[in-house]
Amino acid sequence: MPIIMTSTRSLPEQLAGIVGAPYVLTDPAEIEPFVNDWRGRYRGVANCVVCPANTAQVAAVVKACLASRTPMVPQGGNTGHCGAATPDSSGTAVLLNLSRLNRIIAVDAKNSTISVDAGCTLAAVQEAARAEGRLFPLSLAAEGSCQIGGNLSTNAGGVQVLRYGNTRDLTLGLEVVLPSGEIWDGMRHLRKDNTGYDLKQLFIGAEGTLGIITAAVLKLYPVPKTQTTCWLSVATASLAVDLLNVAKSRFDAQLTAFELISEASLALVLRHIPGARRPTQTTPWYVLAEFSDSLPNEVENWLGEMLADAVLIDATLARSESQAHALWALREQISEAQKRDGVSIKHDVSLPVSSVAEFLSVADAALQKAYPGIRVIAFGHLGDGNLHFNLSQADTRDNAAFIASQTAVNRLVHDMVDALNGSISAEHGIGQLKRDELRRYKSPLELAMMRSIKNAFDPLGLMNPGKIL
Numbered sequence: 001m002p003i004i005m006t007s008t009r010s011l012p013e014q015l016a017g018i019v020g021a022p023y024v025l026t027d028p029a030e031i032e033p034f035v036n037d038w039r040g041r042y043r044g045v046a047n048c049v050v051c052p053a054n055t056a057q058v059a060a061v062v063k064a065c066l067a068s069r070t071p072m073v074p075q076g077g078n079t080g081h082c083g084a085a086t087p088d089s090s091g092t093a094v095l096l097n098l099s100r101l102n103r104i105i106a107v108d109a110k111n112s113t114i115s116v117d118a119g120c121t122l123a124a125v126q127e128a129a130r131a132e133g134r135l136f137p138l139s140l141a142a143e144g145s146c147q148i149g150g151n152l153s154t155n156a157g158g159v160q161v162l163r164y165g166n167t168r169d170l171t172l173g174l175e176v177v178l179p180s181g182e183i184w185d186g187m188r189h190l191r192k193d194n195t196g197y198d199l200k201q202l203f204i205g206a207e208g209t210l211g212i213i214t215a216a217v218l219k220l221y222p223v224p225k226t227q228t229t230c231w232l233s234v235a236t237a238s239l240a241v242d243l244l245n246v247a248k249s250r251f252d253a254q255l256t257a258f259e260l261i262s263e264a265s266l267a268l269v270l271r272h273i274p275g276a277r278r279p280t281q282t283t284p285w286y287v288l289a290e291f292s293d294s295l296p297n298e299v300e301n302w303l304g305e306m307l308a309d310a311v312l313i314d315a316t317l318a319r320s321e322s323q324a325h326a327l328w329a330l331r332e333q334i335s336e337a338q339k340r341d342g343v344s345i346k347h348d349v350s351l352p353v354s355s356v357a358e359f360l361s362v363a364d365a366a367l368q369k370a371y372p373g374i375r376v377i378a379f380g381h382l383g384d385g386n387l388h389f390n391l392s393q394a395d396t397r398d399n400a401a402f403i404a405s406q407t408a409v410n411r412l413v414h415d416m417v418d419a420l421n422g423s424i425s426a427e428h429g430i431g432q433l434k435r436d437e438l439r440r441y442k443s444p445l446e447l448a449m450m451r452s453i454k455n456a457f458d459p460l461g462l463m464n465p466g467k468i469l
Contacts, residue, residue, distance in 0.1 A: 012048045025049040044087035046095040055214040063181035074208035076150030079142040082431025084207040104128040112220040118149030134220035137164040141332040155205035157427035162383030163256040173217035174200040179458040208464040224292035229324035233283040233314035238357035257290035258383035265379040268337040280314040344392035350426035386426040
C-alpha cells in the first residue's frame with residue numbers, strides 16, 4: 001500500500017518556500033490593505049497574502065492550495081467596484097496578489113501587438129505602447145493603479161469603447177493558470193485563428209473564477225495624429241443622444257469618446273476636487289467628446305452649427321493638451337468625488353443608446369416618488385450605452401439609513417433596465433455585489449450553462465468562491 005506523504009509545514013510556510021518569505025504576508029496589519037475593496041464596501045479576512053513573481057510561482061501556489069483544499073482569491077490593483085477581489089470573512093482563503101508580475105514582455109510594432117504580464121498597470125502598458133509609436137486604447141480613471149489582469153477579468157470598458165471596443169475586443173491571447181495548477185499557454189498573436197473554441201474568451205470577464213490570468217497579448221493601434229476635446233452643454237439627455245448620432249454621421253470613426261455627465265455629477269467634482277473649474281454655463285447635462293485624426297477647425301465648425309441649431313446651449317474647445325487634460329479630469333474625478341462625499345448605492349448599467357434618455361427620465365421619476373429628495377448622480381459612456389447611475393441623499397447624514405434600502409433600490413433600477421432590454425452590469429462585473437441580482441435577470445438555462453463551465457474548470461470550487469455564481 002503506498003504511503004502518502006503529508007507536509008508538516010503550515011500553508012503559509014509552504015508558500016514562503018515557493019515565493020520567498022518576504023512575499024507571504026500573515027500579519028493582520030500588513031494584510032489589511034489587501035482585504036478591503038477600493039470603495040470601502042467590503043472587508044474580508046485572508047489566511048495570508050502571497051505575492052508570486054512569475055507564472056511558475058503562481059502555478060506552484062495554486063497546486064499547494066489545491067492540495068490543502070484552500071480557496072484562492074486572485075487580485076490585481078484592487079480598484080474594482082463589486083468586491084470581486086476581496087475574500088470572504090472566513091479567513092480560509094489565500095489572496096494571490098499579482099503586482100510583481102509586471103513585465104512588458106515584448107512590443108511587436110509591425111504586428112501592432114504588445115505582450116505583458118497581468119500585474120502591469122494599465123498606464124504602464126499605455127506608456128510602453130506609445131514608446132514604440134503605438135496606442136493601447138483602453139483608458140479609464142484608475143489606469144494608474146488598475147492592472148491588466150483585473151481589466152481582463154472584468155472585461156473593462158472605459159471611455160474609448162465607441163471606437164476600439166472593450167478589453168475583450170483588444171485581446172488576442174492569454175496565459176492562464178488553471179485551478180488544477182496547469183498552465184495554459186494561449187499567447188497567440190493572431191487576428192484570425194479559427195481552430196475550435198476561442199478559449200481565451202472564457203477567462204475574460206470571469207473575475208478569476210475559472211483561473212488566474214498571468215499574461216496577455218493585446219492589440220495596438222496607430223497613435224492619433226491629432227486629438228480634439230470639447231465640453232458641451234445640453235438641455236436634456238435626449239438631445240445628447242441626438243448629438244451623438246449627428247457626430248457619428250459627421251465624423252464616423254474619428255469620434256473616439258462621447259461621455260454624458262449630469263450637473264449633479266459635475267457639482268460633486270467642483271465641491272470635492274481642488275482646482276476643478278466649471279468649463280461652460282450651467283445646464284442639466286454635459287457631453288465630453290473627443291475626436292481623433294480630425295482637424296480642430298472641422299470640429300469647431302460643427303460645434304458652430306450645433307449652437308446655431310440650438311442642439312447645444314454652450315461649448316468650449318480645448319486649445320492645448322493641458323486644457324484637454326483639465327476637461328477629462330472633470331469626468332475622471334467623479335468617482336473620487338463621490339467617494340469623498342460619502343457612501344452611495346451604485347449601478348453600472350448598459351442600455352441600447354436609443355433607450356438611455358427614456359431610462360433616465362423614468363428612473364428619476366420613480367426614484368423621486370419612492371425616495372423623496374434622493375440625489376441621482378448619473379454619468380457614463382453614452383457612446384456605448386453604459387451609465388453609472390449612483391444614488392444617495394443630499395444630506396450625507398441620511399445615507400446610513402438610505403443604504404439599508406439597497407435591495408429595494410436595486411430592484412427598482414434593475415427592473416427598469418431589464419424592461420428596456422439592458423444589462424445590470426456593463427463594465428464593473430458581478431463580484432459579490434450583484435451575485436444575487438444575477439439570478440433574477442439571467443434565465444435558468446444561462447445560469448446552468450455558466451455553472452457547467454465553472455464545474456468543468458473548478459470542480460472543487462476553490463477559485464474565487466462566492467463571486468458571480
